[in-house]
Amino acid sequence: MAHTGRCLCGQVTVSIESEPLGARTCWCRDCQKFGGGNGTTNAFFAFASVSTQGELTWYESTADSGNTTRRAFCPACGSHIFTRSSAAPDFGGVRLGVFDDKDLIAPQAVIWTDSAPDWAYLDPDLPHFPKAPPVPSVDPSR
Numbered sequence: 001m002a003h004t005g006r007c008l009c010g011q012v013t014v015s016i017e018s019e020p021l022g023a024r025t026c027w028c029r030d031c032q033k034f035g036g037g038n039g040t041t042n043a044f045f046a047f048a049s050v051s052t053q054g055e056l057t058w059y060e061s062t063a064d065s066g067n068t069t070r071r072a073f074c075p076a077c078g079s080h081i082f083t084r085s086s087a088a089p090d091f092g093g094v095r096l097g098v099f100d101d102k103d104l105i106a107p108q109a110v111i112w113t114d115s116a117p118d119w120a121y122l123d124p125d126l127p128h129f130p131k132a133p134p135v136p137s138v139d140p141s142r
Contacts, residue, residue, distance in 0.1 A: 005098035007079035011054045014081065014098055018049035021091060024109040024133075027116035028064050034071070034080055039116065042083055042093025043105050050094070056081065064112070065132045109133065
C-alpha cells in the first residue's frame with residue numbers, strides 16, 4: 001500500500017511505496033524558523049520509494065551539524081514537503097503534515113533539544129538528543 005500526501009494547495013502530491021523508517025521532531029534553529037517557532041516532525045523513508053508530481057522549489061543551506069540540507073517546497077502555497085541531508089543521501093524526511101493519513105507514524109525521538117526554547121514541550125517518553133543523533137545505516141531499497 002502506498003502512503004500518499006499533498007501540499008496545502010494540492011499542486012504537489014507525494015506517493016511512497018515503503019513503510020517509514022522512523023520519525024522524529026527536530027528543534028534546531030532552522031526547523032524552528034521553517035516551523036513558525038515550533039520544532040518540525042518528519043517521517044524518514046528511503047528516497048528510492050518516494051515519487052512526486054508537481055513542481056518543487058528547493059532551498060539549500062548548511063545545517064548546524066555542518067551538513068548540507070536541501071528542503072523542497074511547493075512554489076504555489078509554500079508547504080514544506082521534504083528534507084534531505086548530505087549525511088544520508090539515500091533517505092530523508094517527509095513532513096508529517098503532508099500525509100493524507102494523519103496517524104501514519106508518531107515521533108520516536110526528539111533531536112536538537114539544546115536549541116529548543118524554554119517553553120517547548122519535549123515529550124518525556126521519547127529519547128532526547130541534545131544535537132543530531134548518529135545517522136543510521138539504512139538499506140536504500142527498503
